[in-house]
Amino acid sequence: MRAIHHWIDGKATPGTSGRTADVFNPATGEVQARVDLASRAEIDAAIARAAQAQVAWGATNPQRRARVMMKMVDLINRDMDKMAEMLSSEHGKTFPDAKGDIQRGLEVIEFSIGAPHFMKGEFIDGAGPGIDMYSMRQPLGVVAAITPFNFPAMIPLWKLGPALAAGNAVILKPSERDPTVPNMIAELFKEAGLPDGVLQVIHGDKEAVDALLDSDVIQAVGFVGSTPIAQYIYERAAQTGKRAQCFGGAKNHMIIMPDADLDQAADALVGAGYGAAGERCMAISVAVPVGEETADRLIEKLVPRIEKLKVGPWTAGDDVDYGPVVTRAAQENILRLVETGVAQGAELVVDGRDFSLQGYEDGFFVGPHLFDRVTPDMDIYRKEIFGPVLSTVRAASYEEALKLAMDHEYGNGIAMFTRDGDTARDFASRVNVGMIGINVPIPVPLAYFTFGGWKKSGFGDLNQHGPDAFRFYTRTKTVTSRWPSGIKEGSAFNFKAMD
Numbered sequence: 001m002r003a004i005h006h007w008i009d010g011k012a013t014p015g016t017s018g019r020t021a022d023v024f025n026p027a028t029g030e031v032q033a034r035v036d037l038a039s040r041a042e043i044d045a046a047i048a049r050a051a052q053a054q055v056a057w058g059a060t061n062p063q064r065r066a067r068v069m070m071k072m073v074d075l076i077n078r079d080m081d082k083m084a085e086m087l088s089s090e091h092g093k094t095f096p097d098a099k100g101d102i103q104r105g106l107e108v109i110e111f112s113i114g115a116p117h118f119m120k121g122e123f124i125d126g127a128g129p130g131i132d133m134y135s136m137r138q139p140l141g142v143v144a145a146i147t148p149f150n151f152p153a154m155i156p157l158w159k160l161g162p163a164l165a166a167g168n169a170v171i172l173k174p175s176e177r178d179p180t181v182p183n184m185i186a187e188l189f190k191e192a193g194l195p196d197g198v199l200q201v202i203h204g205d206k207e208a209v210d211a212l213l214d215s216d217v218i219q220a221v222g223f224v225g226s227t228p229i230a231q232y233i234y235e236r237a238a239q240t241g242k243r244a245q246c247f248g249g250a251k252n253h254m255i256i257m258p259d260a261d262l263d264q265a266a267d268a269l270v271g272a273g274y275g276a277a278g279e280r281c282m283a284i285s286v287a288v289p290v291g292e293e294t295a296d297r298l299i300e301k302l303v304p305r306i307e308k309l310k311v312g313p314w315t316a317g318d319d320v321d322y323g324p325v326v327t328r329a330a331q332e333n334i335l336r337l338v339e340t341g342v343a344q345g346a347e348l349v350v351d352g353r354d355f356s357l358q359g360y361e362d363g364f365f366v367g368p369h370l371f372d373r374v375t376p377d378m379d380i381y382r383k384e385i386f387g388p389v390l391s392t393v394r395a396a397s398y399e400e401a402l403k404l405a406m407d408h409e410y411g412n413g414i415a416m417f418t419r420d421g422d423t424a425r426d427f428a429s430r431v432n433v434g435m436i437g438i439n440v441p442i443p444v445p446l447a448y449f450t451f452g453g454w455k456k457s458g459f460g461d462l463n464q465h466g467p468d469a470f471r472f473y474t475r476t477k478t479v480t481s482r483w484p485s486g487i488k489e490g491s492a493f494n495f496k497a498m499d
Contacts, residue, residue, distance in 0.1 A: 002033035004179050006203055007186040008046050010196030016042060021176045021205070026092030026324040027313035029362035033090075035179045038204040043211035046200040047171060050142045051217050053197030054169035058139045062116040065165050069113045071192035076106050083184055087152055088314035090178035092324040092364065093276050095314050098153075104444070105157025108465045111447040112161035118470035119166065131482045137474040139167030140219040140243070144212045146233065147182070148225045149175035149326050150279045150386075156182050158451075159222050160189070160199065162469035169198045171212060177326055179203050213237055220472065222464070223247065224281070226384075227410075227456050234459035245460035245472055247453060249384040250412035253286045253405045254441060255427070257398065257418035258294045265417040266301040268441035272415075273390040274309055274368050277322045279330075281457075282413045282435070282442045285385060286374075287392045288401045295394045299349060299372055302390075306350045306368050312357060324364040325387060331364040334387035338369055341380035341391070347372040352388070376404065384410070398423065406432050412453030415441050434458060 004023065005012045015036025023033040038046075057065070076083070084098035093101070121135035145159035156172055163170050174182035186201045202208055212218055213236045220243035223233045227248030237244035254272070256265045272284035287302075289295035312320040325331050335353060342348055352367020366387050374381050374391040381391055395401035405414050415437035416427050424438045434453040437443030445451050445466070452463030462472040 001031070004033050004035040004183065004203065006036060006038060006042070006046070007183050007199070007201035009049055009200070010190050012183070015039075015203075021203075023090055023177065023179065024327065024364075025089060026326055026364045027315075027360055029328065029364060033180070035176050035203045037176065038202045038208045038211075040207060040211040043171075043202055043204070043208055044215070046202050047142060047212075047215050047217050049197045050169035050171060050200050053195055054139070054142055054167075057169060057195055057198045058141070058167040060167070062119045062165070062167075065167060066113045066115045068189070068193045069109050069115070069161060069165055072109050072188060073106065073113075075188045075192055076102065076109065079184070079188065083153060083181055086184065087178065087181045088323070090180055091149065091152060091326055093279075093314065094320050094323055095317065097276050097322075098314070101151050102153040102157075105151075105154035107447040108158045108469075109161040111465065112165040115162075115165035115470070118467060119474065121476070127480070128482075130484075131480060133478065133480045135476050135478040137166075137470070137476055140473060140475055142169045142171065142217050143220040143222070143473060144171045144173065144218050146173045146209060146212070146221065146223045146225070147175065149177040150276070150281070151224075152178045152181045153185065155224050156185055158465050158469075160185070162465065163222075163473045164189075164194065164198065166470055166473040168473055170200070171218070172199065172201045173204055173208055173212060174201065176203055176205060209233070210236075213240060213242070216240070218242060220244065221246075222472075230459055231456075243460075243472065245452075245458075245462055245464065247281070247458050247464070248456060249410055250281045250283075250453065250457050251286060251381075251384055251408055251410040252282060252284050252413040252415070253288050253408070254284045254415040254417065255395075255398075255401045255405070256287060256289045256294060256298055257416065257420065257423060258291050259419045260294075260417035261419070262294075262297055262301055264439070266298060266305055268415075268417065269302060269390065270305045270309070272441035274306070274322055274388045277325050277366065278388045279325060279386055280442070282444050284415060284441055285390060286381065287390060288395050288404055289392065290395050290398055290401050292394065295372075295392065299370075299392065302370060303350060306370050306390075309368050311355065311365055311367060313360060313363070322388065325366055326364065328364055330386065331366055334366050334385055334389065337380055337383065337385050337387075338389060341371055341374070341378060344378045344380075346374045346378055346380060346391070376407075382409075402427065402431060406430075409456045410453070411455035412457035413437070413443055415439075415443060434463075
C-alpha cells in the first residue's frame with residue numbers, strides 16, 4: 001500500500017501521530033494509498049522551521065525569488081502528464097480536465113514572475129521642507145494555505161505562487177482526499193531552487209486546521225472549500241488577528257434571454273454543468289431561461305446532449321466526458337438531493353439515478369441529471385449539490401431572472417447568454433455576484449485579474465491571484481525621512497565606495 005507522507009524541511013517526512021486517512025481510487029472504490037494525518041505537535045514543529053527559513057528567504061531580493069518561479073514554470077511543463085495522471089487517479093477527473101487543473105495553476109506561477117513589480121512601493125520627494133516620504137511592501141512572514149479536493153493542483157499553485165514570490169514561508173494543508181499532487185508540487189519547488197523549510201506540506205484534518213488557526217506565528221490564512229468551513233476559518237482567524245481570504249460554496253446561474261443562440265447556450269450549459277462531474281465552484285448548476293418558449297426550446301436542445309454524455313474512468317481517455325465524484329459520501333449526498341428534488345415536485349427530465357458502469361460497479365459514479373420547473377424554495381435550488389445535476393428555473397422576465405440570482409445567498413459566478421449589448425451591460429452593472437460571464441459559461445478570470453465571489457461565497461477583503469494576491473501576502477510600511485543640512489564639500493561619493 002502506497003504511503004503519503006508530509007513534506008517538511010525539503011524532504012518527505014513520515015508522520016508521528018499514528019493517524020492516517022484512506023485515499024481512494026474513485027473509479028473503483030478501492031483504497032490505493034494512506035496519507036499521514038498530522039498532530040498539533042507536528043504542525044507546530046513545521047511552523048517553527050518555516051519561521052526560521054523565512055528570514056533568509058524574505059531577505060532574498062525579489063528578482064531572485066522570481067527566478068524560482070521561472071524555473072518552476074519549466075518544471076511543471078516538463079512533468080505535466082505525470083502530475084495529471086496522478087491527479088486523475090486520486091480525484092477521478094478526466095485526463096484533459098486534470099491537465100487543465102494544472103495549467104490554470106501554472107498561469108498564476110507565470111504571473112508571480114512579476115513579483116519585483118508588485119513589490120514596489122511609492123515615493124514622493126519634497127513632501128515637506130527637506131522631507132521625503134516612501135512606502136515599501138514587505139512579506140508577512142509565515143502564512144497558511146488550506147486547499148480543497150476539487151482542484152488539487154490549481155488552488156495550491158494559486159496560493160503558493162504569490163505568497164512565496166512575495167517572500168513568505170507557506171504551510172500548505174491540502175485535502176487529504178487527493179494529497180499526492182501537492183507533494184509533487186513541493187518537490188518541484190525544491191528542484192526550482194526554493195530553500196528547504198520555506199514550503200512545508202502538512203496533511204491533516206480539523207486538528208491540523210485548528211493548529212494553524214491557533215498559531216501565533218501564522219500571519220495569514222487562505223482557504224477554499226465549503227461555506228460553513230470558510231466562515232468558521234474566517235471568524236477563527238479574526239479572533240487571533242490573522243488576515244484571511246476564505247472562499248466558500250456557490251450556486252452559479254446562467255440566464256438565457258429569448259434572443260440568445262440556444263445551440264450555443266445548450267452546449268455551454270452541458271460543458272459548464274457536467275464537466276468534472278460538477279465538482280467545480282464555478283460550475284453552472286442553475287439554468288434560468290426567460291419566457292416559456294425559451295425554456296421549452298432550451299430543454300428540447302439540452303436533453304439529447306445530456307443523454308449522449310459519456311461517464312467513465314479517466315483511463316478511457318477522450319471517450320469520457322466526465323468521471324466519478326471524489327468519495328462515496330459525495331455520491332450518496334448528490335443522489336439524496338436528487339431524491340429530495342423529486343419529492344419536492346421538480347420535474348426530473350433526465351434521470352441518472354440508475355447509472356451503473358460495467359466493471360466499475362463499486363466506483364463513485366453519478367449519472368447526469370436534468371431538472372425542470374424547479375422553484376426557489378426547493379433544496380436542489382438553495383443548496384450546493386456539487387455534482388452532475390442541472391436545475392432549470394423558468395423566469396417570466398429579465399427582471400425576475402435577475403432577482404433570482406441577486407436574492408440567492410451565494411454570489412460566486414454567473415453568466416448570461418444574449419445578443420443584446422444593452423441588456424448585458426445592465427446585467428453586469430447590477431448583479432451582486434463576483435465573477436460574470438457574457439456569453440461565457442464559466443467566467444474564471446485569467447491570472448492577472450482577481451478571482452473571488454460575493455455574499456456567502458467569499459469572506460475577506462482581498463481576492464485570489466492577480467494584484468490582490470500580492471496585496472494580501474504583504475504589509476505596507478511607510479517611511480518619512482528628513483536629512484538636516486550638513487557639510488557637503490570634501491565628501492567623496494563614488495561607485496567604489498558604494499560597493
